[in-house]
Amino acid sequence: MTTTDPHPYALTATALGRRFGHKDTWALRDCSFHLPAGRVCAVVGPNGAGKSTLLALAAGLLPPSEGTLTTLGTAPAHARSRVGYVAQDKPLYPQLTVAQTLRMGADLNPARWDADIADRVATGQGLDPAKRIRSLSGGQRTRVALALALGKRPDLLLLDEPMADLDPLARHELMATLMSQAARHGTTIVMSSHVVAELEDSCDFLLLLGDGRVRLTGEIDDLLDAHARVQGPAETSPLAPHTIVESRVTGRQLTALIRREDPLPPDWHASRPTLEELVLAHLRNPASPPQPRHTPAEGAAA
Numbered sequence: 525m526t527t528t529d530p531h532p533y534a535l536t537a538t539a540l541g542r543r544f545g546h547k548d549t550w551a552l553r554d555c556s557f558h559l560p561a562g563r564v565c566a567v568v569g570p571n572g573a574g575k576s577t578l579l580a581l582a583a584g585l586l587p588p589s590e591g592t593l594t595t596l597g598t599a600p601a602h603a604r605s606r607v608g609y610v611a612q613d614k615p616l617y618p619q620l621t622v623a624q625t626l627r628m629g630a631d632l633n634p635a636r637w638d639a640d641i642a643d644r645v646a647t648g649q650g651l652d653p654a655k656r657i658r659s660l661s662g663g664q665r666t667r668v669a670l671a672l673a674l675g676k677r678p679d680l681l682l683l684d685e686p687m688a689d690l691d692p693l694a695r696h697e698l699m700a701t702l703m704s705q706a707a708r709h710g711t712t713i714v715m716s717s718h719v720v721a722e723l724e725d726s727c728d729f730l731l732l733l734g735d736g737r738v739r740l741t742g743e744i745d746d747l748l749d750a751h752a753r754v755q756g757p758a759e760t761s762p763l764a765p766h767t768i769v770e771s772r773v774t775g776r777q778l779t780a781l782i783r784r785e786d787p788l789p790p791d792w793h794a795s796r797p798t799l800e801e802l803v804l805a806h807l808r809n810p811a812s813p814p815q816p817r818h819t820p821a822e823g824a825a826a
């Protein structure tokens with residue numbers, strides 16, 4: 525938590541819904557969760573799950589159709605000066621140069637602008653600040669968009685698939701910069717991605733969306749502790765009372781990913797899943813029972 529933000533939650537959603545058009549097409553529906561301040565949160569889910577919609581709502585660019593969302597303890601539109609947002613399509617002014625774009629960022633954020641970090645991120649990998657935005661590659665535009673967002677020195681960074689078009693070196697460099705900024709300033713980062721393995725080392729909080737609803741949310745360590753990959757003899761391994769996310773029988777062997785409800789039988793081999801295994805099991809089994817509703821009293825205290 526930063527000294528300027530005494531609110532314990534970066535985001536709080538209550539029965540949040542967003543519909544597009546007049547038909548009953550809900551991009552998000554009945555979403556409730558709390559994201560404690562200071563966390564690095566992975567937002568994952570299949571295509572069309574509602575990740576970009578949630579980030580745009582949190583940035584105050586879209587109003588909810590129902591329910592409420594607060595950003596840094598206030599209405600998202602009122603939190604904009606403290607929020608950095610990098611949208612999937614990275615909108616920038618094509619006629620400006622990189623240097624002019626950063627100058628615009630400084631002019632728009634005179635009280636908070638951090639020229640050092642903005643210049644360092646924008647000109648990494650030798651990007652020439654005199655180049656026009658329209659002449660940049662997709663990855664170079666991402667670099668400039670991240671520079672603008674970080675230069676704002678935000679309390680909350682909302683990043684919609686920020687790493688998607690970066691080369692491996694740029695990914696490594698920019699992820700390290702994001703993490704060091706988060707650690708140094710207590711910035712909350714909310715980052716959507718399809719590359720779950722990449723999030724495992726950097727994120728400590730998960731928000732898994734499926735079909736516009738929250739499937740799983742909480743501290744990643746708590747979620748991994750609450751689940752188990754189990755193996756046991758198929759005929760003597762009743763999975764009840766555990767919640768089955770995924771199960772498979774091969775010959776006489778049962779393999780399952782469960783949410784533990786009780787101690788496991790001694791003849792079962794149980795191991796802690798990786799984040800990727802947990803997420804993939806939920807994505808492969810969208811009909812598995814969702815997590816009981818997550819409340820701050822269940823371990824999300826800041």
Ligand SMILES: Nc1ncnc2c1ncn2[C@@H]1O[C@H](COP(=O)(O)OP(=O)(O)OP(=O)(O)O)[C@@H](O)[C@H]1O
Pocket residue numbers: 544545550551569570571572573574575576577578
């Ligand atoms: N402006 C819009 N008008 C109409 N429907 C929209 C609009 N934006 C999003 N949607 C719909 O809302 C749903 C959620 O879209 P969203 O872009 O939030 O998903 P996503 O999880 O970010 O997907 P992806 O992983 O493909 O980026 C989709 O069904 C999409 O078609």
